[in-house]
Amino acid sequence: MKSLIVQKYGGSSVKSIDRIKRVAERIVNRKKSGDDIVVVVSAMGDTTDELIALAKAINENPPSREMDVLLATGEQVSISLLAMAIGAMGHDVVSLTGAQCGIRTSDVHKRATIAGIDTGRIQQELADGKIVIAAGFQGIAKNYDITTLGRGGSDTSAVALAVALKARQCEIYTDVNGVYTADPRIVDEATKLSSISYQEVLELASLGAGVLHPRAVEMAEKYRMPLVVRNSYNETEGTIIKEDVIMEKVLVRGIALDENIAKISVFEVPDQPGIAFKLFSTLAKGDIHVDMIVQNVNRTSVNDISFTVNVDELQEAVDLTQKFAFEVGAQKVEYDQGVAKLSVVGTGIVANAEVASKFFETLFKLGINIQTISTSEIKISCLIDKERAKEAMVAIHKAFGL
C-alpha cells in the first residue's frame, strides 16, 4: 500500500508566481517517487498583513467573524494558484478549502481550535490519483461559519491532517534548512541538528528559535507524528523531530535567544491569597501571552511580581496591569523593553548542575548581569540585557562546544 506524506509550505515559500511554480515542481517530483501527497499552504507572502490593514482602514475594531471571512481568502488564493501550477505540469490535482477538507473547529473566531477532521473528500481525491492542495489556517464551525486557527494555524492544520490521514510523516517547508543549535544569523558556528525530540524543539520554539509553532509540535507529540523541517529553497536534508531518545550523557541541544520580549514588574502587591491569580487571569482574558513569571520570597506583607510578555502586546499588558495595580492597591508598575531571554535546551539538563553552572559562569565572565532565572526539565533561561544578548549567545554556544 502507498504511504501518505503531508507537506506544508509557508507564506514565504509561495510569495510569488515564480516561487509557486518551483514549489509545484517539488511537489510533482515527490509524487512521482510514489507517495500520495497532501499539501497544506499558507497565504502568499504578506497577504494576511495587507488584508488586516484593509480591514482596519474600514473598522478600527473589525468583528472577529468578518475578519475570518476576509483572512480565509488568503489561503483560498494560494491553493487555487498552486493547483493551477501543478495542473500546468500535467498532473491531476485539486484544491480544497478548510471547509472542503472537513476541518471542523470550535466557533471561536480568529483562534479556533480543531475539533475533528472528516477526511472523506480528501480520501476520495487521493484514491482518484490526485495531489490534494489544502488551505491551512482555516476551518469551519458547526454553523458553517468560516473560522481561522490563529498563530501557527497552518502548521497546526498540516499536523492535524497528517494525524487524521495517518500519514507517514508531516514535512514543514520553510526558508531555513532545519533546526539549529542556535540562530545561524547570530552564531556563525551554529550547526543544523539531524534530529531532535518534540520536547526539545518545543522549548527552542517557544524561546524564539521560531521555526515551528509550539501548538503544532504539541499536537505532533501527542499523536507521535514525525515532523520534518526542511528548506523549500534547496534540497538540503532537514531536521526530523520525533520521540524522545533518552541519552546517557547530558546533551545541550541548542541555544535560543528571544529579543522580542519586555519585562513588566508590579511593586508592593498586597500579600493575599488569589492575588497572582487575579493578575494573570486579567491578562489571559486580554489574550496576553505571559512568559517567565517571578515572585520574590516575601519579606513583608507585600510582594513584587515580575513577568515577561511579547513586545507586540506590551502596551495592552501594561494597561491591564496598571488597572489591576489600582484595584488591589499595589505601589507601582514598571516595564523594561531592554531585556532578552537566553536559554539552553537539552533533555535532562536541569538535573545536571554542570550545565547551569557553565551557563552562569560564562555570563559572569562576560560581566553580564542575570536579572531573572527560570528553569524547566529540559531548559534553563536567563533574562539579560538585550544590548549584550547576541554576544552572550555566541559565547554560550562556544562554551558548550556545539
Place this chain on the structure above:
Amino acid sequence: MKSLIVQKYGGSSVKSIDRIKRVAERIVNRKKSGDDIVVVVSAMGDTTDELIALAKAINENPPSREMDVLLATGEQVSISLLAMAIGAMGHDVVSLTGAQCGIRTSDVHKRATIAGIDTGRIQQELADGKIVIAAGFQGIAKNYDITTLGRGGSDTSAVALAVALKARQCEIYTDVNGVYTADPRIVDEATKLSSISYQEVLELASLGAGVLHPRAVEMAEKYRMPLVVRNSYNETEGTIIKEDVIMEKVLVRGIALDENIAKISVFEVPDQPGIAFKLFSTLAKGDIHVDMIVQNVNRTSVNDISFTVNVDELQEAVDLTQKFAFEVGAQKVEYDQGVAKLSVVGTGIVANAEVASKFFETLFKLGINIQTISTSEIKISCLIDKERAKEAMVAIHKAFGL
C-alpha cells in the same frame, strides 16, 4: 409584516475603502426606514481582472474549477469589508458566501446556472434583525465545489435571492442614473426613463445599452420581480423595470448602439439541410455568442451566411468558422470589424410600419448604407458603418422625438 428589499452593488460601487463606507451608510439608512435588507455585492473594482491575470501568469489555460476557487475570493473580500463598515456604524450585520447563502448551482464551472436557493440561513439572520451581505456571482455545486455564474452573475444572484426570499423588489445599484432612451455619453438629449418593461430593457441591454445583464432581466421577468436600476453615487430616482404595460400608441422607448461587434461571412456554403445547424452548434460549443444571423434567399446550390459576434470572441469565432468552411467545402470566410449595430426598441414597433420607415429614411438622408436588417416584436436593428454610428444614433434619437 416587514417587507424585504434585495439590493445589489456592482464592483465600481465598492471599488475603494471610501466607496465601501458610503455604500454602508446608504444601506444602514435604508434599513432604518423599516425594510429588511439583503445586499448582494460584486468583487471590488478590478479585482476579478487582476485575479485572472495572476492565474494566466501561472497557467495559460487555468482549469475552470480552480479559476472558480480563485475568483470567488473577490466577493468574499468585499462582503467581509462591507460587513465591517456596517458593523462600525453599530448595526447588526453578517456576511455570507454563496455557499452559506444556500445558492445551489449546476456543476459547470465559470458559467454555472442556479438550481435553487436554500434560504434557511438568510431567513434566520434576518429574523435576528441583521442586515445580510451576500456574495454575488458564486454558488456551490452538489459536491460542495465552489462555482461562479459567469457574465452577469452578480445581477443574477440578486434577482434569484429576491425571488427565493419573496422580496418586494430588487434594486441594482450602478454608476448611471437608470435606463436612458439612448447612451447619454453619445446622445446629449437622451432622457432617463422612469419605467420600462422587461422585454424592452432586454432588447436595450443585449444591444449594448448594457446597464443590466439580460440573464438577470429574464429571470426577473419569469418571476415578475420588479427591478429598479439606481445610481450608487447619488440619490436620483432610478428606472423601474416591471411587467409590460400595453400602450395604445406605438412608443419608441430607446435607441441602442453596439459598437463592440464584428461581422463574419461564409461564402458559397453548399445548400444542404442541417448545414446552418452545424455551423452554429460548432460556435455554441466554442462558447461563442452569436447575434444577428442572415442568410440570403438562395439562388443556386450554394448560400452565403453572415452573422455577428462580440469582438472579444472574434478570433476564436473566425477559427471555428474557417474549420467549418473547410469541412463542408464552403468557398471562403471574411470578417469585418468596422460595423456597428443600431437599434430602436419599443413595444409593438415592428407591427407599425411607420417606425421602420422613419428609421430607414433617417439613415438614407445621412447617406448611411444599411448592411443588414433584423427585427423582433419590439426591436428593429440595422448593421451600419461603425465610423458613422454615433452620428446616426443622434439623428435617430431626434427623429423619434425622444
